[in-house]
Amino acid sequence: MYWKEIFRQARDIGIGSLPIIAIVSTFIGGVSAVQFAYQFRSISLVPMWWIGSIVRKGMILELAPTVSALLLAGKVGSNIASELGTMRISEQIDAYEIMGVNTPAYLIGPKIAASVFVVPMLVVIAVVLGIIGGWGAGILGGFFSTTEYFRGVQDGFDGYDVFIMLVKAALFGFTLSSISCYKGFTVQGGAVEIGKSSTQAVVVSSIVMMIVNFFVAFLLL
Amino acid sequence: MIEIKDIKKNFNAQQVLKGISSTFDSGKCNLIIGKSGSGKTVTLKCMVGLFEPDSGIISYDGRNLTEMDFTQRKTIRREIGMLFQGTALFDSLSVEENVRFPLDMFTNQTEEEKRERVNFCLGRVNLPNTNKKFPGELSGGMKKRVGIARAIVMNPKYLFCDEPNSGLDPKTAIVIDDLIREITIEYNMTTVVNTHDMNSVMGIGDKVLFLHEGLKYWEGTKEEIMKITDGELFDFIFASDFLKDLRRNAKY
Numbered sequence: 001m002y003w004k005e006i007f008r009q010a011r012d013i014g015i016g017s018l019p020i021i022a023i024v025s026t027f028i029g030g031v032s033a034v035q036f037a038y039q040f041r042s043i044s045l046v047p048m049w050w051i052g053s054i055v056r057k058g059m060i061l062e063l064a065p066t067v068s069a070l071l072l073a074g075k076v077g078s079n080i081a082s083e084l085g086t087m088r089i090s091e092q093i094d095a096y097e098i099m100g101v102n103t104p105a106y107l108i109g110p111k112i113a114a115s116v117f118v119v120p121m122l123v124v125i126a127v128v129l130g131i132i133g134g135w136g137a138g139i140l141g142g143f144f145s146t147t148e149y150f151r152g153v154q155d156g157f158d159g160y161d162v163f164i165m166l167v168k169a170a171l172f173g174f175t176l177s178s179i180s181c182y183k184g185f186t187v188q189g190g191a192v193e194i195g196k197s198s199t200q201a202v203v204v205s206s207i208v209m210m211i212v213n214f215f216v217a218f219l220l221l
Numbered sequence: 222m223i224e225i226k227d228i229k230k231n232f233n234a235q236q237v238l239k240g241i242s243s244t245f246d247s248g249k250c251n252l253i254i255g256k257s258g259s260g261k262t263v264t265l266k267c268m269v270g271l272f273e274p275d276s277g278i279i280s281y282d283g284r285n286l287t288e289m290d291f292t293q294r295k296t297i298r299r300e301i302g303m304l305f306q307g308t309a310l311f312d313s314l315s316v317e318e319n320v321r322f323p324l325d326m327f328t329n330q331t332e333e334e335k336r337e338r339v340n341f342c343l344g345r346v347n348l349p350n351t352n353k354k355f356p357g358e359l360s361g362g363m364k365k366r367v368g369i370a371r372a373i374v375m376n377p378k379y380l381f382c383d384e385p386n387s388g389l390d391p392k393t394a395i396v397i398d399d400l401i402r403e404i405t406i407e408y409n410m411t412t413v414v415n416t417h418d419m420n421s422v423m424g425i426g427d428k429v430l431f432l433h434e435g436l437k438y439w440e441g442t443k444e445e446i447m448k449i450t451d452g453e454l455f456d457f458i459f460a461s462d463f464l465k466d467l468r469r470n471a472k473y
Contacts, residue, residue, distance in 0.1 A: 094271050095305060095311075098269055099298060
């Protein structure tokens with residue numbers, strides 16, 4: 001039952017969030033490429049193939065994990081808090097407890113486990129799409145050739161960057177799901193309180209994730 | 222049999238239960254009645270372990286619930302079925318999944334055995350062929366019946382019903398009452414029903430406990446309750462002047 005619930009949550013969080021992550025990360029990659037091309041044009045000494053390298057590095061180390069996590073805090077975090085809050089108010093959690101179900105383990109555990117597992121996967125997808133977005137924007141704008149861009153993408157690639165990205169993503173997944181679960185699980189009152197807890201889940205998890213982001217960068221870079 | 226002794230419960234500075242004692246016999250429908258805010262729901266939630274009483278004893282056939290840890294309580298909780306006021310059906314699960322949830326969670330039955338048990342319980346509450354529907358597609362009365370089916374699927378020894386008739390029309394309310402009574406007798410369960418519906422009291426009240434301001438005010442049978450002529454219970458039963466006059470002019 002617990003595994004089934006973990007997979008259900010993973011499907012909901014992963015597939016449910018894929019479209020927004022894909023759209024946003026593609027455009028972030030594209031905008032990054034355009035902005036760097038705009039600046040590099042005025043410094044003629046910098047070769048345009050560097051853009052590929054900068055977009056890759058920026059996406060892996062910061063943009064993909066952070067932007068994805070903030071998007072997920074808004075989408076998944078509020079969803080988790082309002083779902084658990086509604087279950088609390090409508091006595092569904094009481095119904096589980098009466099049956100003898102360990103409600104934190106059954107309702108919260110799978111959500112956290114699924115988030116820790118799925119958010120890094122979404123971030124990897126975001127990185128790939130961001131790099132593709134950068135390439136598309138550069139080609140459309142005529143800033144560089146495909147060969148130049150992918151030379152930059154491959155140049156100086158360091159696996160440690162990916163490690164940091166995955167650590168960040170897993171920590172973000174844990175942070176946003178655990179805070180949202182707490183906010184939803186402990187709701188008391190009615191519809192107004194569910195709305196408030198949902199908002200608090202997004203705000204608090206976004207702030208905590210930025211603090212976590214700083215410490216990961218500070219300690220690992 | 223369930224026995225409660227001197228149950229007290231405070232919420233912050235407010236004393237909701239001020240020491241309630243009673244016994245609830247098996248094979249009978251035991252009703253807790255009282256005005257809104259009298260402590261009915263808190264009593265019921267203390268009895269099933271959803272609230273911890275500040276003091277007092279709750280005993281299930283001699284087993285003291287208040288002294289048990291989470292693991293020990295699991296055993297008793299699997300002997301408890303509960304119908305919630307708002308039914309508390311799991312929105313994301315179909316009727317069949319709702320009813321079979323305890324079987325999936327706590328038994329090693331085969332798929333075939335589970336299917337048979339679910340169909341039996343749904344048939345018992347007169348809801349055949351609703352297996353694939355979701356709670357959102359059901360009427361209030363049907364939701365209550367699914368709630369009862371889920372409550373009895375594990376063959377419980379104790380059945381708790383919190384306001385089973387709330388939000389139902391009088392005819393459907395009688396159907397639900399009759400169902401609760403039939404199931405109680407059929408499975409010799411100890412049934413405790415929270416209600417403020419006098420039709421339920423007269424229909425299924427083998428034993429009636431009247432709470433007033435957190436205290437046990439009166440205890441007796443449905444026959445005895447009709448002999449009450451004054452006081453808080455009289456005001457509760459005969460809430461309107463019309464009913465009061467009717468009672469005063471009656472011959473017994």
